[in-house]
Amino acid sequence: MNSYSNHPSSTLSSHHTSSSTMTSSSSATAATTHDQQQQQQRRHKDAADQNFDYMFKLLIIGNSSVGKTSFLFRYADNSFTSAFVSTVGIDFKVKTVFRQEKRVKLQIWDTAGQERYRTITTAYYRGAMGFILMYDVTNEESFNAVQDWSTQIKTYSWDNAQVVLVGNKCDLEDERVVSTERGKQLALNMGLEFFETSAKENISVKAVFERLVDIICDKMSESLDSETVGHTSGTSASQSSSKQLLEKPNNNNNKGCQC
Numbered sequence: 445m446n447s448y449s450n451h452p453s454s455t456l457s458s459h460h461t462s463s464s465t466m467t468s469s470s471s472a473t474a475a476t477t478h479d480q481q482q483q484q485q486r487r488h489k490d491a492a493d494q495n496f497d498y499m500f501k502l503l504i505i506g507n508s509s510v511g512k513t514s515f516l517f518r519y520a521d522n523s524f525t526s527a528f529v530s531t532v533g534i535d536f537k538v539k540t541v542f543r544q545e546k547r548v549k550l551q552i553w554d555t556a557g558q559e560r561y562r563t564i565t566t567a568y569y570r571g572a573m574g575f576i577l578m579y580d581v582t583n584e585e586s587f588n589a590v591q592d593w594s595t596q597i598k599t600y601s602w603d604n605a606q607v608v609l610v611g612n613k614c615d616l617e618d619e620r621v622v623s624t625e626r627g628k629q630l631a632l633n634m635g636l637e638f639f640e641t642s643a644k645e646n647i648s649v650k651a652v653f654e655r656l657v658d659i660i661c662d663k664m665s666e667s668l669d670s671e672t673v674g675h676t677s678g679t680s681a682s683q684s685s686s687k688q689l690l691e692k693p694n695n696n697n698n699k700g701c702q703c
């Protein structure tokens with residue numbers, strides 16, 4: 445069974461493209477439908493591809509309109525639209541990358557920032573190995589909310605989940621209200637790595653994902669080492685946490701992560 449294709453996300457999702465282009469002329473609608481079909485086919489193919497060493501479940505979280513969906517679209521499809529279609533519930537994309545000589549399949553969940561979807565979105569935190577916690581450098585409120593989002597992670601995900609802090613929309617220098625220094629300081633206080641990005645101008649988007657994957661891989665190696673030490677010394681300390689982090693799909697029986 446493939447855990448992606450059977451996921452309820454399809455009934456909860458919304459895309460920029462689906463809502464913003466369907467209202468055009470009928471020929472444009474036909475073209476869009478064809479594009480959408482192709483996209484959907486590619487999506488199913490990517491999701492079904494079992495040729496990978498690890499599968500990491502990642503979540504993008506943060507206030508509404510900080511740019512989470514745009515960030516994911518930039519990374520996965522290299523596309524950007526200035527239209528704002530607020531995400532309904534949750535959606536995901538799949539992308540496979542090579543890091544540290546491993547083929548890593550990323551299952552990237554794009555969550556709705558609106559409060560009313562909080563019950564749905566937090567249900568997906570479980571089993572996530574990494575979080576991109578995003579604020580908007582032109583929006584003070586989104587920056588002030590970072591601590592609350594961090595609390596949500598602590599409450600609903602496991603202890604080993606890795607988090608990076610991202611200040612998005614750094615292309616809007618004239619509208620900036622959160623300085624780079626404040627972002628850095630907050631990240632330092634929270635013990636997180638920090639990036640400023642622009643989904644619009646494609647600044648540091650790929651770097652964020654690559655760094656997060658590297659951090660997770662490093663954590664996995666550490667867990668492996670401590671597990672080996674634990675076994676050698678006959679103790680079971682840290683075994684359960686390593687087990688969680690090392691939980692990886694078994695390619696032979698086509699099982700994905702149990703999210």
Ligand SMILES: Nc1nc2c(ncn2[C@@H]2O[C@H](COP(=O)(O)OP(=O)(O)OP(=O)(O)O)[C@@H](O)[C@H]2O)c(=O)[nH]1
Pocket residue numbers: 506507508509510511512513514515525526527528529530531532555556557558612613614615616641642643644645
């Ligand atoms: N200038 C600029 N605009 C951006 C950037 N990223 C996103 N936007 C715009 O900000 C608006 C909100 O972007 P979304 O990606 O839909 O925001 P979101 O965080 O997914 O919002 P929710 O789905 O409601 O949680 C859209 O109009 C985007 O075009 C960026 O890096 N620079």
Ligand SMILES: [Mg+2]
Pocket residue numbers: 512513514529530531554555556557
């Ligand atoms: Mg969104």
